[in-house]
Amino acid sequence: MLNVSEVMSSPAITVEILDSVSKVATIMEKYEIGGLPVLDNGKLCGIITSRDVRRAHPNRIVADAMCKNVVYVYINTPLWEAKSILEEKKLERLPVLDKCKLVGVVTKTDILVEIGRHTDPLTGLRTGSYIRSLAESILTNKNQLTVIFFDLNGFGIINKTYGHVYGDRCLKIVGHIFAENTPDGLYFPGRYAGDEFIVVTTEKKDDAGLWANEIIKKIADTTKKNGVPVTVAAGVAGGCREGARTEPHLSATVDDLINLASLASTLSKQNCEPVTFSS
Amino acid sequence: MLSLKSGNLNDTGRKAQISIILSEFEIPPIQDVLLIGRRAPIGTKAVQRMIDVLSPEQYEILNVNEGPFESVVIRKSLSRLVTQEKLLSIILEEGHKVASETAVLKAQINIVLNINVEVDL
Numbered sequence: 001m002l003n004v005s006e007v008m009s010s011p012a013i014t015v016e017i018l019d020s021v022s023k024v025a026t027i028m029e030k031y032e033i034g035g036l037p038v039l040d041n042g043k044l045c046g047i048i049t050s051r052d053v054r055r056a057h058p059n060r061i062v063a064d065a066m067c068k069n070v071v072y073v074y075i076n077t078p079l080w081e082a083k084s085i086l087e088e089k090k091l092e093r094l095p096v097l098d099k100c101k102l103v104g105v106v107t108k109t110d111i112l113v114e115i116g117r118h119t120d121p122l123t124g125l126r127t128g129s130y131i132r133s134l135a136e137s138i139l140t141n142k143n144q145l146t147v148i149f150f151d152l153n154g155f156g157i158i159n160k161t162y163g164h165v166y167g168d169r170c171l172k173i174v175g176h177i178f179a180e181n182t183p184d185g186l187y188f189p190g191r192y193a194g195d196e197f198i199v200v201t202t203e204k205k206d207d208a209g210l211w212a213n214e215i216i217k218k219i220a221d222t223t224k225k226n227g228v229p230v231t232v233a234a235g236v237a238g239g240c241r242e243g244a245r246t247e248p249h250l251s252a253t254v255d256d257l258i259n260l261a262s263l264a265s266t267l268s269k270q271n272c273e274p275v276t277f278s279s
Numbered sequence: 280m281l282s283l284k285s286g287n288l289n290d291t292g293r294k295a296q297i298s299i300i301l302s303e304f305e306i307p308p309i310q311d312v313l314l315i316g317r318r319a320p321i322g323t324k325a326v327q328r329m330i331d332v333l334s335p336e337q338y339e340i341l342n343v344n345e346g347p348f349e350s351v352v353i354r355k356s357l358s359r360l361v362t363q364e365k366l367l368s369i370i371l372e373e374g375h376k377v378a379s380e381t382a383v384l385k386a387q388i389n390i391v392l393n394i395n396v397e398v399d400l
Contacts, residue, residue, distance in 0.1 A: 017324075057320040057381070064322020 002130070004082050005075045007114045008096045010104035014039050015048065021065050022058035024048055037095040037102055038066045044095055044102045046070050072097050073106070083111050120191040122168060123175025128198055131190035135200045135254045146208040146239030147254075148199040149261035150215075153231040153269060155195035162228060170223055170230050171195065177218050187211065198258065205239030209275050212236060216274045235264025237278035307334035312386040313352040314374045319383045323350040341367060347380045360390045 013031055015024050017040040024036060028050055038046040046066035056065035072095040073082050082094060086108050096104040118130040126134075138145045152174065159167040171191075178189035178197060185202075192198040201208050212234045223230040237260035260278040268276040307330065315323055323340060330338045330352065339358070341351045348371065357366060370386065378384050 055318070056322075057318055059320035060322045061325045063324035 002079045002114065002118065002133075003075070004073055004077050004079060004094070004096050004106045004111075005104075007079065007110040008075075008104035008106040009110070010096075012037055012095065012102055012105045014102065015062055016040070017045060017061070017063045017066075019062045020058065021048075021053055021056045021060045021062065024062060024065075025053050025058065028053065035093050035105075037070070037105060038062050039102065043100065044070060044072065044097065047093075047095065049092075070095060074098070075103060079111055079115055082106060083108075083115060086111065120175070122171055123178075123191050125175045125178060125197070126188070126190040128190050128192040131188060131192075131198050131200055132254055132258070134188050135257070136250045138200060138202060139250045139253060143202045144204060144239060144241050145254075145257065146201050146203060146205050147237050147257040147261040148201070148208055148212050149192070149235045149237075149258065149265045150197040150199070150212070151233050151235075151262075151265045151269060152195035153233055155230070158228060158230070166227070169226070170228070173222055173226060174219055174230065174232075177215065177222060181215055181218065196262075198261075201239075203239065205236050205277060208239055209236050209277060212275050232274070233265050233268035234275045235261040235266070235268055235278060236275060237261035237264060307337065309334075309338070309352060310385050311354045311357060311388040312370055314348045314370065314378060314382070314384040314386065315350045315352070316347055316378060316380045316382045317349045318380040319349075320381075321383060326350075326352060339363075343371065346371065346375060347378055347382075348374060354388075357388055357390065360392065 013027065013033060014037045015027065017038055027036065028034065035047055035049040037044055038048055040063075046062075046068045047070045048062055048066040052065050052067065071085065071089050071091060073085065075096055075098045077096075086092070086094065091108070093105055093107045095102055096106055118127050119125070120127055135145055135147065152170075155167065155170075158170060174197065175191065178199070182189050182199070187199055187201045187203070189197060189199045199208075199212075201211075203211070216232045216234060219232050220229050238257045264276040264278040268274065309326075309330070313326065315321070315326060323342070327340055330340075337355060338352050339355050341353065341363070343350055351367060351370060353363070353366065353370075366388075370388075374384060374386075
């Protein structure tokens with residue numbers, strides 16, 4: 001999973017608690033930085049921003065101008081979680097710690113640019129490649145992995161009958177349903193390609209199948225209210241691991257599971273079933 | 280005060296006048312009370328470090344949430360004569376009348392206790 005260590009600036013430019021505010025202003029101007037972590041004997045104790053500098057007398061020491069309640073993240077914090085913290089606290093940057101040691105700084109811009117690269121612009125869901133890398137990290141952590149592959153039925157006909165703008169609207173609705181119905185930390189949805197969606201989860205396959213059925217019903221109900229009902233065929237693969245085991249080829253295992261789920265969704269389509277489990 | 284004129288050192292060139300004022304450095308330099316403005320050139324943490332070095336354990340720093348001052352430094356011995364709350368409210372009230380956020384004010388406080396005791400003869 002993408003985390004802050006991949007986009008942070010490292011090493012961080014810092015100031016000491018006894019430095020003057022005027023020195024901070026000089027450093028900010030030199031490096032064109034709007035905020036600097038403050039260290040006291042090597043430990044993070046605050047953050048000073050350009051706003052703090054503007055409001056304080058230049059003769060003051062940093063300890064008398066900085067914000068003491070510094071919000072920070074750890075090196076393995078997922079990018080999406082860091083983004084939520086920045087938005088919730090209305091911050092522009094976060095110091096990054098490895099245990100107790102400051103190792104970098106990540107800004108809102110760094111995070112938004114990276115997230116943008118892994119976000120499908122139409123649905124707002126994560127891209128298929130991101131979900132694939134997420135599946136690998138689930139296996140790396142020796143967790144249960146179930147892959148659910150969703151394929152919209154007859155979507156080409158919808159596009160041809162009602163136009164591509166209407167088709168895009170349907171895809172947006174479907175994306176919204178996925179986003180709104182994925183419990184945090186359990187189900188991770190993404191747009192795989194065209195009218196195909198992929199979801200990976202740490203739940204077992206039976207639970208994943210029940211969840212997929214619910215989603216398919218919601219998609220049918222919601223799209224019906226908005227015009228033309230869209231039906232979906234889903235395939236479920238994996239999710240039957242008993243205890244931890246070592247995966248020698250994580251990437252190949254993920255490829256296999258996606259492939260099996262995709263083939264199972266084709267069977268669902270052929271048999272007019274909502275969900276089929278890969279054998 | 281000691282004053283030295285250097286008029287005879289150079290008759291034709293530029294002249295300089297040196298004036299020296301010698302006086303005793305007050306320990307502690309902040310007397311009884313120090314009021315620190317929110318935008319003063321020196322802040323609470325810097326003052327804290329100063330008093331820790333110059334007059335350890337003699338002063339107490341009280342943070343103020345509202346008004347032009349961010350904190351008040353009070354000599355601990357004063358709090359034994361008058362409660363801290365009473366002293367602080369009087370100091371802040373008077374300080375507000377004369378100071379701004381950029382000021383650092385020092386104040387000398389004299390407290391005289393008048394005690395009348397009646398005893399049976």
